Amino acid sequence: MFRALQTTFGIAVVIFLLMPIFAILPLAFTSSVFLNYPIPAYSMRWMHELTTAEVWRTSIVNSLIIGGGATVLATVLGTLASLGMRKGALPMVGLLRTVFLLPMVVPAVVLGVGMQIFLVRIGLASTYLGVIVAHAVLCIPFVIVSVSAALQGIDPSIERAASSLGARPVTVFRRVTLPLALPGVVSGAIFAFATSLDEVVLTLFVAGPNQRTLARQMFSSIRENINPTVAAAALLLIVGTLCLGGLGALLRWRQGRKTAAAVA
Amino acid sequence: MRPFIQFESVSKAFGSLTVVNALDLAIKKGEFVSLLGPSGSGKTTILMMLAGFERPTQGAIYLDGKRIDHLPPYRRQMGVVFQNYALFPHMTVAENVAFPLQMQRVPRAEITRRVERALDMVKLEQLKDRRPSQLSGGQQQRIALTRALVFEPSVILMDEPLGALDKQLREHMQLEIRELHKRLGLTIVFVTHDQSEALTMSDRIAVFNAGRIEQIDNPQVIYDTPRTRFVAEFIGETNLIEAKIASIDNRIARLSLGAGLSAHAHAADGLSAGQTASFSLRPERIRLGMAPEGSNALDMTITDCIYHGDHMRVQLTRDDFSLVARCERLAGNWTVGAPVVASFDPSDCTVLAQ
Numbered sequence A: 001m002f003r004a005l006q007t008t009f010g011i012a013v014v015i016f017l018l019m020p021i022f023a024i025l026p027l028a029f030t031s032s033v034f035l036n037y038p039i040p041a042y043s044m045r046w047m048h049e050l051t052t053a054e055v056w057r058t059s060i061v062n063s064l065i066i067g068g069g070a071t072v073l074a075t076v077l078g079t080l081a082s083l084g085m086r087k088g089a090l091p092m093v094g095l096l097r098t099v100f101l102l103p104m105v106v107p108a109v110v111l112g113v114g115m116q117i118f119l120v121r122i123g124l125a126s127t128y129l130g131v132i133v134a135h136a137v138l139c140i141p142f143v144i145v146s147v148s149a150a151l152q153g154i155d156p157s158i159e160r161a162a163s164s165l166g167a168r169p170v171t172v173f174r175r176v177t178l179p180l181a182l183p184g185v186v187s188g189a190i191f192a193f194a195t196s197l198d199e200v201v202l203t204l205f206v207a208g209p210n211q212r213t214l215a216r217q218m219f220s221s222i223r224e225n226i227n228p229t230v231a232a233a234a235l236l237l238i239v240g241t242l243c244l245g246g247l248g249a250l251l252r253w254r255q256g257r258k259t260a261a262a263v264a
Numbered sequence B: 001m002r003p004f005i006q007f008e009s010v011s012k013a014f015g016s017l018t019v020v021n022a023l024d025l026a027i028k029k030g031e032f033v034s035l036l037g038p039s040g041s042g043k044t045t046i047l048m049m050l051a052g053f054e055r056p057t058q059g060a061i062y063l064d065g066k067r068i069d070h071l072p073p074y075r076r077q078m079g080v081v082f083q084n085y086a087l088f089p090h091m092t093v094a095e096n097v098a099f100p101l102q103m104q105r106v107p108r109a110e111i112t113r114r115v116e117r118a119l120d121m122v123k124l125e126q127l128k129d130r131r132p133s134q135l136s137g138g139q140q141q142r143i144a145l146t147r148a149l150v151f152e153p154s155v156i157l158m159d160e161p162l163g164a165l166d167k168q169l170r171e172h173m174q175l176e177i178r179e180l181h182k183r184l185g186l187t188i189v190f191v192t193h194d195q196s197e198a199l200t201m202s203d204r205i206a207v208f209n210a211g212r213i214e215q216i217d218n219p220q221v222i223y224d225t226p227r228t229r230f231v232a233e234f235i236g237e238t239n240l241i242e243a244k245i246a247s248i249d250n251r252i253a254r255l256s257l258g259a260g261l262s263a264h265a266h267a268a269d270g271l272s273a274g275q276t277a278s279f280s281l282r283p284e285r286i287r288l289g290m291a292p293e294g295s296n297a298l299d300m301t302i303t304d305c306i307y308h309g310d311h312m313r314v315q316l317t318r319d320d321f322s323l324v325a326r327c328e329r330l331a332g333n334w335t336v337g338a339p340v341v342a343s344f345d346p347s348d349c350t351v352l353a354q
């Protein structure tokens, strides 16, 4: 009885969470010009619009450029930071870690205002590089969390063994530390890309008209001329995110299997 | 000329905690030396200083006449075997063993040949494409050993390498490592807290207590004539009894043991008549029921008798003085409560400073 209630409630919550997504998706294939039900007929009209209309096309390209750039920057910097904070060689590592993770909790508006002022100062306002840097700040915490966890899992005596067998520090890193931390680095990068992909608030502050990302374009199209292209864009984002999430899960599963095998 | 490996008054402190205290230690080429001591006595720290992972706070370490304590680990040419094996989990067995050779830029064809030969030596060639996680504990241990041996380092360092194995496998590996040591003429520094392991494997044992060497000698001397109370208690089993020294003559002390009993015993350095000291007697050196000429003979009563399969442990008492003896079997008329003569030679027991 209680179990049944539990299950029903659980299902209800899941439906509540997923409903908005399922509600919007079919509208990507409507033939009507309005973003509402009922759907008169199914067509690829808006998918076509999404991939051919200039504003949408450039926004997709922009999202890929900025997402890719922010991912590379955040992954490199975040990995280096995790390595630096690892061995307790630095003083006040705890404080440092908190500072690095701050963008996760600081409201994006606050960050946006600050970034805007800062980027204008250094002449990067409304440039790709500026947006990439701003996104990277948001993405770095995800990389640090993921890579730090992976580094924590490496037995220090494995690196010592490599060193005693004649490997210089750089070689130890390249042949042992990095390969062992790689799953953490990759999953950090996936998180970073997904974060950049749906970032709107910060983008509103720091991006100029030339750096409209897909998320930003969806936001303005809803306010300006609402039509089902936005549903098509939503579909694209969801499929993209699901693919990334699936990749991440696959990596974790493989890692889990490896650990399980190591324990057995 | 300096010994092959030499610690010269080496100290190591972590903060205010002194872990190794003015250590002097010399090891010959081809020697198998065990560092034996309880947990926390600084054995691992000493090994890590030799391998280059810790810097001495004071003193110098020499290898083959050259000072090495400032060299990083990768320039020391030592094969280290860690307690948890520390194999590279992302490489196959063959890649693990090839790693040190790649570091030395040995040509590829020669690497293949040497890896094969090394794996052949430990009879694990058929496992060369497996990952470490697919091997048993004993197999991983052997691969770790092979990896440490394959680049022909000048010294092999092992930190409790057999601690994680079950008893049977451990004894098998002890023999195997000893075999390798003899056959290849290796210099091995072996850390263990297992005294029987140290006794069976080593040329010499250094017994550590709180960062100092209590005694360093070959296993037989360590076992038969411990120099301190700590060594007597830590190695093997012993009866340790407080006794008063009546007189000392030519390193043989006359002791009064209590309950009106007295005995002669080999005396350690620095003891004098009138002193209270510790008398150490191994249970298996006690004979029951006969007292040859020149031996100590004590009239005791059997108060308990415990069967252990291959031997018996017999509790002997007289008033408040008691001893444990170990013997193969008991004669029929010796039962609990029976009187018996316990005898032992003066050279088989020692008096130590308290």
Ligand SMILES: Nc1ncnc2c1ncn2[C@@H]1O[C@H](COP(=O)(O)OP(=O)(O)O)[C@@H](O)[C@H]1O
Binding pocket: B014, B017, B019, B037, B038, B039, B040, B041, B042, B043, B044, B045, B046
């Ligand atoms: N890196 C370190 N920092 C602080 N204390 C340490 C460190 N390494 C070892 N110690 C301390 O040194 C003492 C000796 O340790 P160790 O050499 O590992 O002993 P053993 O190997 O004989 O058990 C222990 O009390 C341990 O807590």
Ligand SMILES: [Mg+2]
Binding pocket: B040, B043, B044, B045
């Ligand atoms: Mg230790």
